[in-house]
Amino acid sequence: MGIENIALGFQIAFEPFNLFVAVVGLSLGIIIGVLPGLGGANGVAILLPLTFRMPPNSAIILLTSLYWGALFGGAITSVLFNIPGEPWSVATTFDGYPMARKGQGGAALTGAFTSSFVGAFFSTVLITLFAPLLADVALKFGPPEIFSIQFLTFSAFVGLGGGNPLKSLVSILLGFILAAVGLDIVTGQLRMTFGIAELMTGFDFIVAVIGLFGIGEILLSVEEGLSFKGVGTGMNLRVVLDTWKVLPRYWRTFIRGCFIGFWMGFKPGGATPASFMSYSFAKRFSKNPEKFGKGELEGVVAPETAAHAAGVAAMLPMITLGIPGSPTAAVMLGGLIIWGLQPGPMLFVEKPDFVWGLIASMYTGNIIGVLMVLAFVPFFAAILRIPFAILTPLIVVVCAIGSYAVHNNMIDVWYMLIFGVLGYVFKKLDYPLAPLVLALVLGDLAENALRQSLIMSQGSLTIFATRPIAGIITAVALFFFVLPVLTPWWRRLRGRPSRGGVTTHD
Amino acid sequence: MRAADLITAAVLMLLAGVVLFDAVRLGIGWGTDGPKSGFFPFWLATIMIATCAVIVLQALRRGSAAPFVTREQLAPVLKVLWPAAGMVAVTQFLGLYVASALYIGFYMRWVGRHSWLAVMALSLSIPLVTFLVFEKWLLVPLPKGPFEAWLGY
Numbered sequence: 001m002g003i004e005n006i007a008l009g010f011q012i013a014f015e016p017f018n019l020f021v022a023v024v025g026l027s028l029g030i031i032i033g034v035l036p037g038l039g040g041a042n043g044v045a046i047l048l049p050l051t052f053r054m055p056p057n058s059a060i061i062l063l064t065s066l067y068w069g070a071l072f073g074g075a076i077t078s079v080l081f082n083i084p085g086e087p088w089s090v091a092t093t094f095d096g097y098p099m100a101r102k103g104q105g106g107a108a109l110t111g112a113f114t115s116s117f118v119g120a121f122f123s124t125v126l127i128t129l130f131a132p133l134l135a136d137v138a139l140k141f142g143p144p145e146i147f148s149i150q151f152l153t154f155s156a157f158v159g160l161g162g163g164n165p166l167k168s169l170v171s172i173l174l175g176f177i178l179a180a181v182g183l184d185i186v187t188g189q190l191r192m193t194f195g196i197a198e199l200m201t202g203f204d205f206i207v208a209v210i211g212l213f214g215i216g217e218i219l220l221s222v223e224e225g226l227s228f229k230g231v232g233t234g235m236n237l238r239v240v241l242d243t244w245k246v247l248p249r250y251w252r253t254f255i256r257g258c259f260i261g262f263w264m265g266f267k268p269g270g271a272t273p274a275s276f277m278s279y280s281f282a283k284r285f286s287k288n289p290e291k292f293g294k295g296e297l298e299g300v301v302a303p304e305t306a307a308h309a310a311g312v313a314a315m316l317p318m319i320t321l322g323i324p325g326s327p328t329a330a331v332m333l334g335g336l337i338i339w340g341l342q343p344g345p346m347l348f349v350e351k352p353d354f355v356w357g358l359i360a361s362m363y364t365g366n367i368i369g370v371l372m373v374l375a376f377v378p379f380f381a382a383i384l385r386i387p388f389a390i391l392t393p394l395i396v397v398v399c400a401i402g403s404y405a406v407h408n409n410m411i412d413v414w415y416m417l418i419f420g421v422l423g424y425v426f427k428k429l430d431y432p433l434a435p436l437v438l439a440l441v442l443g444d445l446a447e448n449a450l451r452q453s454l455i456m457s458q459g460s461l462t463i464f465a466t467r468p469i470a471g472i473i474t475a476v477a478l479f480f481f482v483l484p485v486l487t488p489w490w491r492r493l494r495g496r497p498s499r500g501g502v503t504t505h506d
Numbered sequence: 507m508r509a510a511d512l513i514t515a516a517v518l519m520l521l522a523g524v525v526l527f528d529a530v531r532l533g534i535g536w537g538t539d540g541p542k543s544g545f546f547p548f549w550l551a552t553i554m555i556a557t558c559a560v561i562v563l564q565a566l567r568r569g570s571a572a573p574f575v576t577r578e579q580l581a582p583v584l585k586v587l588w589p590a591a592g593m594v595a596v597t598q599f600l601g602l603y604v605a606s607a608l609y610i611g612f613y614m615r616w617v618g619r620h621s622w623l624a625v626m627a628l629s630l631s632i633p634l635v636t637f638l639v640f641e642k643w644l645l646v647p648l649p650k651g652p653f654e655a656w657l658g659y
Contacts, residue, residue: 049646050646186539186543189543397606410649451545
């Protein structure tokens with residue numbers, strides 16, 4: 001199950017059909033990343049029903065390629081239109097857009113794509129090295145350890161998510177409650193259906209993601225008043241080569257961004273804070289921090305490296321532990337279950353071709369991706385010149401098709417609308433959406449792990465404290481849960497004024 | 507913002523109350539084969555009610571007086587929401603292809619004020635392409651109505 005299987009992985013990734021699938025996924029991903037209102041999680045969710053009949057090896061390559069594409073695409077709108085297509089590209093607008101205004105759009109885009117590639121490549125190498133080791137450890141995990149890790153994932157949202165920790169908690173609980181609706185597979189009883197036949201199948205996470213992130217995002221963006229005022233790309237081979245000559249100067253920023261991104265990324269919701277953190281570090285260590293925000297190439301390099309490193313790192317806990325690090329990874333995890341695969345470390349033993357094909361495709365996908373965006377930027381940027389009155393109904397129709405295709409059921413399209421309104425209200429009131437989606441995907445897995453643990457211990461919760469690994473993880477998780485209470489108290493103790501952190505949710 | 511915060515928390519508490527009610531019916535204790543069906547939902551709902559109660563207190567104490575949404579902001583939002591809801595309602599009866607044609611056409615003309623030529627061209631070609639891609643190529647059946655039945659599908 002070790003790293004020697006990477007050769008097998010590359011064999012799979014280089015199969016002509018899989019390369020074709022990667023290109024399709026990347027193209028769709030870049031388009032989705034460029035369009036405001038459609039993001040990686042949402043795009044993967046819409047495409048998921050179409051993969052039900054594909055071989056899982058190709059299906060996962062399609063979905064991950066779409067994810068890489070969305071990461072690349074977010075940079076295009078940030079630089080050229082000052083519209084962050086994704087939350088983690090907000091920091092890219094700070095210097096990317098001023099550069100484009102000064103006529104250096106080509107340099108800014110080249111810098112952004114190259115940094116994205118470097119960050120992604122770094123994280124992929126680390127995943128290649130660490131995934132088998134982590135999976136090896138995770139194989140020894142029983143239900144108590146699995147539940148405590150899931151507990152840790154959600155505690156990280158509460159403790160490290162920023163914003164109001166209570167609202168993060170409510171999002172998590174709501175996700176779990178929605179996941180519990182319908183048939184209880186353990187006892188065979190119907191839960192919370194109140195005799196309504198439509199509720200028997202429960203709420204599908206795909207529909208929730210499309211509604212919350214797709215429709216909700218459109219409602220938010222029209223409220224802010226959309227206006228696309230694009231700047232020309234100014235992209236050609238000479239600009240690319242000239243920028244590449246300059247970039248090695250920022251090697252420190254690259255390395256810092258890679259490590260920040262990877263470290264933040266494998267924890268939930270990491271890409272956005274990672275990009276901001278990398279940006280502020282670059283500014284602090286720069287010789288001329290006053291140039292930041294006015295069009296400094298380093299200010300594009302820093303957030304893009306970190307965001308992409310984090311985006312790729314989010315895959316690590318998904319393939320090794322069965323815990324997704326981001327909403328997009330959560331949707332993919334749901335996909336694994338639908339394709340009949342058991343997410344988690346057993347994949348490395350039972351489906352080495354799947355896991356290593358996926359890891360190898362991260363290399364090929366990112367290499368093809370960076371070449372595609374460098375070559376076809378003007379084409380992708382042209383998408384935003386489509387008038388708003390055409391784009392909006394088109395996105396809504398695509399979302400409706402995606403929701404319907406999950407179960408061929410009209411009720412899901414109605415749910416999508418309701419989730420859209422919920423997403424709009426929640427986003428405005430600062431309830432984070434990512435933990436809700438994660439809880440909805442992990443609901444059954446977490447509940448089963450909890451029940452099995454309690455059966456093992458005859459109903460005593462001490463099982464989560466007395467088993468060594470579970471005990472340590474639970475302790476860390478409890479620490480995260482009390483962190484929001486401790487932090488202001490700690491600051492007061494050290495005589496520092498308490499300050500509100502940057503609220504960052506993806 | 508405060509009113510919206512309070513209403514949302516109240517609705518969530520109400521929802522948690524409903525869950526609590528059903529969890530008690532299912533049994534929240536220990537069954538013959540481990541925790542009963544209501545065990546997990548019971549605790550979720552209990553923590554939810556407690557958390558929402560604190561959020562209500564927070565909002566009462568230091569909620570901002572800024573409006574949740576201004577009239578100028580709400581108008582464009584509703585302009586997107588109602589046609590979308592209409593499209594879903596029409597899909598229920600006439601199928602997705604007819605509904606999306608009407609929806610795209612209506613939205614382009616009403617919001618975008620595009621020329622009738624552009625409206626006709628796009629509102630007919632987009633559903634047609636959708637049909638070819640999903641029904642023919644990917645073999646994913648989408649909702650159909652009397653019009654498709656008349657055409658023999």
